[in-house]
Amino acid sequence: MSSRLSPAEIRKLAASRKIERVVVLGANGTMGYGSGALFTTAVPQVTFLARTKAKAEEGLGDAIKQVRSPTVASRSTVGSYDDDLEAAVAGADLIFEALTEDFGVKKEMFDKVESCRRDDSIVATVTSGLSINKLCEGRSDSFRKNFLGLHFFNPPNVIVGTELIAGNDTDPELVDFIDAFSQIRLGREMIRTADTPAFAGNRVGFKVLNEAAQLAEQLGPMLVDRLIGPYTGRAMTPLATIDLVGWDIHRAIVDNVYDNTNDESHETNKLPEYMDKLMEKGVLGNKTGRGFFYRDDEKKQHVLDPKTGGYSPASEVALPDLSYIDDVATLYKEGRYAEGMQIFLGAEGDEAALARKVIAGYVSYAFHRVGEVTETIDGIDRIMGMGFNWAPPSVLVDTMGGAAAAVEMISKAGVPVPANLEEAARTGEPARFFDHPRINVGKFFVAG
Amino acid sequence: MAAGSEVYVLGGYQTDFARNWTKESKHFSALMREGVLGALETCSIAPEEIESAHVGNFAAELYCMQGHLGAFFTEVHPAFSGLPTGRHEAACASGSIALLAASAEIEAGRYDLQAVVGIEQMKTVSAAEGGAYLGTAAWYEQEAEGIEFPFPKLFGRLGDEYDKRYGLKDEYLAEISRLNYDNAKLNPNAQTRTWYMNREHALCRTDDNPAVGGRIRIADCSQVTDGAVCVFLASRDYAEKYAKGMGLKLEEIPRIKGWGHNTARLRFADKVAESANDQYVLPHVRSTVTSAMRRAGIEDVNGVDGIETHDCFTTSEYMAIDHFGITAPGESWKAVEEGWLEIDGKHPINPSGGLIGAGHPVGATGVRQLLDSHAQVTGNAGAYQVEGAKNFQTLNIGGSGTTSVSFVVGV
Numbered sequence: 001m002s003s004r005l006s007p008a009e010i011r012k013l014a015a016s017r018k019i020e021r022v023v024v025l026g027a028n029g030t031m032g033y034g035s036g037a038l039f040t041t042a043v044p045q046v047t048f049l050a051r052t053k054a055k056a057e058e059g060l061g062d063a064i065k066q067v068r069s070p071t072v073a074s075r076s077t078v079g080s081y082d083d084d085l086e087a088a089v090a091g092a093d094l095i096f097e098a099l100t101e102d103f104g105v106k107k108e109m110f111d112k113v114e115s116c117r118r119d120d121s122i123v124a125t126v127t128s129g130l131s132i133n134k135l136c137e138g139r140s141d142s143f144r145k146n147f148l149g150l151h152f153f154n155p156p157n158v159i160v161g162t163e164l165i166a167g168n169d170t171d172p173e174l175v176d177f178i179d180a181f182s183q184i185r186l187g188r189e190m191i192r193t194a195d196t197p198a199f200a201g202n203r204v205g206f207k208v209l210n211e212a213a214q215l216a217e218q219l220g221p222m223l224v225d226r227l228i229g230p231y232t233g234r235a236m237t238p239l240a241t242i243d244l245v246g247w248d249i250h251r252a253i254v255d256n257v258y259d260n261t262n263d264e265s266h267e268t269n270k271l272p273e274y275m276d277k278l279m280e281k282g283v284l285g286n287k288t289g290r291g292f293f294y295r296d297d298e299k300k301q302h303v304l305d306p307k308t309g310g311y312s313p314a315s316e317v318a319l320p321d322l323s324y325i326d327d328v329a330t331l332y333k334e335g336r337y338a339e340g341m342q343i344f345l346g347a348e349g350d351e352a353a354l355a356r357k358v359i360a361g362y363v364s365y366a367f368h369r370v371g372e373v374t375e376t377i378d379g380i381d382r383i384m385g386m387g388f389n390w391a392p393p394s395v396l397v398d399t400m401g402g403a404a405a406a407v408e409m410i411s412k413a414g415v416p417v418p419a420n421l422e423e424a425a426r427t428g429e430p431a432r433f434f435d436h437p438r439i440n441v442g443k444f445f446v447a448g
Numbered sequence: 449m450a451a452g453s454e455v456y457v458l459g460g461y462q463t464d465f466a467r468n469w470t471k472e473s474k475h476f477s478a479l480m481r482e483g484v485l486g487a488l489e490t491c492s493i494a495p496e497e498i499e500s501a502h503v504g505n506f507a508a509e510l511y512c513m514q515g516h517l518g519a520f521f522t523e524v525h526p527a528f529s530g531l532p533t534g535r536h537e538a539a540c541a542s543g544s545i546a547l548l549a550a551s552a553e554i555e556a557g558r559y560d561l562q563a564v565v566g567i568e569q570m571k572t573v574s575a576a577e578g579g580a581y582l583g584t585a586a587w588y589e590q591e592a593e594g595i596e597f598p599f600p601k602l603f604g605r606l607g608d609e610y611d612k613r614y615g616l617k618d619e620y621l622a623e624i625s626r627l628n629y630d631n632a633k634l635n636p637n638a639q640t641r642t643w644y645m646n647r648e649h650a651l652c653r654t655d656d657n658p659a660v661g662g663r664i665r666i667a668d669c670s671q672v673t674d675g676a677v678c679v680f681l682a683s684r685d686y687a688e689k690y691a692k693g694m695g696l697k698l699e700e701i702p703r704i705k706g707w708g709h710n711t712a713r714l715r716f717a718d719k720v721a722e723s724a725n726d727q728y729v730l731p732h733v734r735s736t737v738t739s740a741m742r743r744a745g746i747e748d749v750n751g752v753d754g755i756e757t758h759d760c761f762t763t764s765e766y767m768a769i770d771h772f773g774i775t776a777p778g779e780s781w782k783a784v785e786e787g788w789l790e791i792d793g794k795h796p797i798n799p800s801g802g803l804i805g806a807g808h809p810v811g812a813t814g815v816r817q818l819l820d821s822h823a824q825v826t827g828n829a830g831a832y833q834v835e836g837a838k839n840f841q842t843l844n845i846g847g848s849g850t851t852s853v854s855f856v857v858g859v
Contacts, residue, residue: 007634007831011792041646067644069656074648158642183831187633187641335478335485437490438636438830440464442482447473 161387230446233391243291394433460679461486465807483676504546539585541846543814544853566815604662614778632805639807675809706744
């Protein structure tokens, strides 16, 4: 809808309905308190609820720390489910669910919400991939009509890319309003996605992350993160990203995709066995102090050997000659992105070929998902750019020199060529895929 | 301006002011390159068409150990080798001075198509070191040397002067900050578009919003920003050809309808002493604004649909409100209280977010203001569009109200 409305109309739509009171359920979790803090930018009263009042207070404290403003507190109250949920939900214009990613837990909470919410209140879930239709199955008409997915990325105060997922029965006018409200009042970049596993961003992004984790078994994390490094269009390397996100969260996302989809790249969504085994031993990434990497007390980096589960100092890990990456970075440093990309495409050696396979896989997977997770490639582009901070697939295609060059790269890498890209290569249309003249594409290519 | 010597603004491009080019491991030349190539592409202009280039920059020698910035323009494209180029400096008004020079050359008939680049890379050094560099925009030895963050202190004194003459409540300054941050959320290239801000935060008096210079707190300040902006200015002849090629009417291409330019004495105390008996605190700024209006054939502020002003601090925007004539002198608070400055208000100021919200890459700011004005009067400002805008006015200030430049851009 955004594209059909003028900015003034979107501003009007955003102001057409009052959101004065928001209740955040699960306000002690990362997404709970982060979203709570975000709501206080635009909403006069936000209630942080958790199992106990103490936990809700912890959440509020974390929210204040995250956005570094004590004013979060002046717009917030805290409470527990047992004592405060009924009154808070009854008075809320928007009920925002941010509980753990467990269908049963969410269902139980929605039972409570349903018993005390007003018929006109909005219920949103921040789920990163559970089915919106399934989450509201069997609920009242007014619940289903007012229920939607509003998927912020972590941390919501920094990452603006946001997925908006309507259920089959969600009121289309409500979806339009939330879209406008989130854009204008919360500064969000809104992407409408279908109710498919992991929606758009995590579906495409975690496929790449998981493929990197699969490759790490043979190549080791150091080499993988160097090969799929900043020069391929991202600020943070893939395995460092999994460490940051948490291995358990990574597993939940890829397992959900693997179990509930069957696409042309199915096996790249299969969690490597070594990760499962290491998770049993408590390796969950940064939050447990051990992941693909960790830093010791002297800040020295250590690297996992996925085969043994042991770690070696990063300084002792030998890497092959990857001077092509330095050549690319030298060009990026001066802003010569297309020239840098040509060096990458033409680089010799097995390592460069592997890196191209992963990037080809990313572009291929994204273009294959058009029509399934978003209507056009644009939605996937925007969530990858503004949710993951990765070069959007279309930006990579454009920087390679267009659809024909991308098709050639993808087929050489032995990755399935998407029909829509092949068609574009044949017709030469569109000449440019990423059509956002005001968005700098150079920022996605980091010279590192 | 004499007939036949109109200066047209064809459009341009700005880099994302939230970017940190040092973190991206990029050189100053990349910033220049993205700005200029982005503008060529956005405007569908071939590099071979450019006849001359002017670069506005404050202090690349300090921030980047790099001078001779006009020459860097020729590095952007092989077609630029040999072009006449130059660099202009007037502290935070550097970008506008480059625009003035370029437009004067067009009026003189020397060239038909000029590129003007405003550029500054500031995140190369610590905040304290950068603050000292900015002090060179004042009389360094007398007003800045040995003082941590001299400029917030100078603009704190501007607030104090208002307080002394007319009374000033900090809550109005907080509201100015809040509005700029809110508008920035609508601008995809604004530096603070994701930052946390609300009126209470702007008013907050704890360490989360520390004082940096008298009544100036962090929320009252513009930002330390990396950014480049490039616009193209053209003669009537070129604009006619360009309009035809783009399927536009000449009247649809904005012109610089008027300009104003004054330089006051350097030291803040001297400026204030000079204006002791004047109803305007900074009369030279007032003169800049009114001469741009006069040259544009505009009677007063009701003749423009919006303003992009120099809010290096909330006090400078507070000053701009009465100096533009939105209120009587000393009554700027009324415009804040009445909501006139909002995008949908009677006199929108800084729909882009201004220097506080959009960011302030010092030498680029004047060019950014002109580009945003162009976007407004062509209906291309996206979510921060002022509906139906036909004329927009800028105010760009160097130093503590020292060099001021204003343009009226309209269709």
